[in-house]
Amino acid sequence: MKRILFLIAILLFCNYPRKEEAPKILKPLENETFSPFSEIEFLWEEKVGALAYFFVLDDTNTFKTPVLETTLTTNSLILKELKEGSYYFKVRYLTADSVYSDWSEIRRLAVKFLDLINNFKTAGYPNEILVFKNYIFSASSQVGLEVFNEQGKILNFSDKRNVLYGLALDTLRNFLYLAYGEKELSILNLKFLPDSLYEINSLSWPIAYAYDVSLLNDSLVVVAADKQFLVINVKDTSFLYTIAQIYFPSSLRGVFTNKDFIYLACEQEGVGIYQLADSIIFLANIDTPNNARDLVGNDTLLFVADGRGISVIDIKDKENPLFKKEIPISGYCKKLYLADSLLFAAAGDGGLKIYKITNDEEYLKLISEKKFSDCRAVFFAKPYLYVATRDEGILIYRLIY
Structure with a gap:
């Protein structure tokens, strides 16, 4: 009986969709400061087999009321003329097997004019x-x-x-x-x-x-x-x-x-x-x-x-x-x-x-x-x-x- 239960556990584990590793953020650097006139490049590592990337930007690190939520097919995004303030962002991706990766680390950036x-x-x-x-x-x-x-x-x-x-x-x-x-x-x-x-x-x-x-x-x-x-x-x-x-x-x-x-x-x-x-x-x-x-x-x-x-x-x-x-x-x-x-x-x-x-x-x-x-x-x-x-x-x- 124990042997049967052990085999069932192995089968379940092998067939359970495995969560993918979170993408690493490359740009911007943590706490990097930009002007309201800047073109800010958001860049993260490209993942082989990723169908889409999900990007979220918010003015708090809770992400309850996002400033921007978007789905992308590339591993980068450029935003222009953000208002002054502090922003937080994170990203994850979806594989061809319909498996979501973990969210990346949360990074902060600042937009400052004066x-x-x-x-x-x-x-x-x-x-x-x-x-x-x-x-x-x-x-x-x-x-x-x-x-x-x-x-x-x-x-x-x-x-x-x-x-x-x-x-x-x-x-x-x-x-x-x-x-x-x-x-x-x-x-x-x-x-x-x-x-x-x-x-x-x-x-x-x-x-x-x-x-x-x-x-x-x-x-x-x-x-x-x-x-x-x-x-x-x-x-x-x-x-x-x-x-x-x-x-x-x-x-x-x-x-x-x-x-x-x-x-x-x-x-x-x-x-x-x-x-x-x-x-x-x-x-x-x-x-x-x-x-x-x-x-x-x-x-x-x-x-x-x-x-x-x-x-x-x-x-x-x-x-x-x-x-x-x-x-x-x-x-x-x-x-x-x-x-x-x-x-x-x-x-x-x-x-x-x-x-x-x-x-x-x-x-x-x-x-x-x-x-x-x-x-x-x-x-x-x-x-x-x-x-x-x-x-x-x-x-x-x-x-x-």
């Missing part, structure tokens, strides 16, 4: 920041202009009366233009940094209040000044004169210039478009859903910091701009910065938002965000991103491409 490398506290609330020759310039409200190098704050310029909002840089002449409240335009010479900087000249108008400034060409600057905008000739800095003074109802907050075109952001009236010809010519006005405060763009598209959203406007025909889309945003969008295919948005208590510009009707795809109590301005000089906040000061990140 790597913090430095942080400076500001004495005032930063309204705008610029970077030039390794110097960081902060328009720090009542404190005036604060200047930092890689060690920290080195200089401060203030008239102790006005609130500093906007900055524009003339790299050819080493001049910095300030939109300085009741002093609509102040011009600083940067030639003697890091030892000193001084005011060359300034210009004021009785009813104006400067919020933003932009260079139109090598001799003209445009100032967005609440109830008006000014076009000022600065070729001879000892003799500044206004070539155009155009009135608005109120709350003219932002200006963007591109070639001979001037784009203005007005909280009440949306976007105004003007052109420099023999004089300053009005081309068009287009309203936005909320309160336009800042704007950036290129030859065909304009992006408007519009309070609770980012408005996208088609400006291929400058005389007939077309409103295309409003992209809702958490917080309150205050400032924008455009660099190649990336749009950076300072969104107040909504923090920092980073978008990739797409070639379809989506227009903007959110690829990264970071929370701050009040994100106020942003500047990008590849590969470094400078973020100005109320409480944390200026944070410097290296972008991982």
Whole structure:
């Protein structure tokens, strides 16, 4: 009897489907870090006789709510543009005998875009920041202009009366233009940094209040000044004169210039478009859903910091701009910065938002965000991103491409 039972056990064991050994993962390495722009290759050893491979990716190691489950006939997979975060993956295969292998080991990878490398506290609330020759310039409200190098704050310029909002840089002449409240335009010479900087000249108008400034060409600057905008000739800095003074109802907050075109952001009236010809010519006005405060763009598209959203406007025909889309945003969008295919948005208590510009009707795809109590301005000089906040000061990140 024992002999019969022994023979039956052997027969059962020989005919029971044997589980195959789990495949070994070759790529990525454990805890390897990638950018949201990376093409990530997942590779595991090829198994002879495998009919299919089963791949699972999740943002937890429990795999209860997979980000991706897929069946493949090859031993590799490439994924693009994963969102920031930690991910876990595993793989197994099926043989021609309909036997599943064990699952592979679970591996972790990270997708990361921003790597913090430095942080400076500001004495005032930063309204705008610029970077030039390794110097960081902060328009720090009542404190005036604060200047930092890689060690920290080195200089401060203030008239102790006005609130500093906007900055524009003339790299050819080493001049910095300030939109300085009741002093609509102040011009600083940067030639003697890091030892000193001084005011060359300034210009004021009785009813104006400067919020933003932009260079139109090598001799003209445009100032967005609440109830008006000014076009000022600065070729001879000892003799500044206004070539155009155009009135608005109120709350003219932002200006963007591109070639001979001037784009203005007005909280009440949306976007105004003007052109420099023999004089300053009005081309068009287009309203936005909320309160336009800042704007950036290129030859065909304009992006408007519009309070609770980012408005996208088609400006291929400058005389007939077309409103295309409003992209809702958490917080309150205050400032924008455009660099190649990336749009950076300072969104107040909504923090920092980073978008990739797409070639379809989506227009903007959110690829990264970071929370701050009040994100106020942003500047990008590849590969470094400078973020100005109320409480944390200026944070410097290296972008991982």
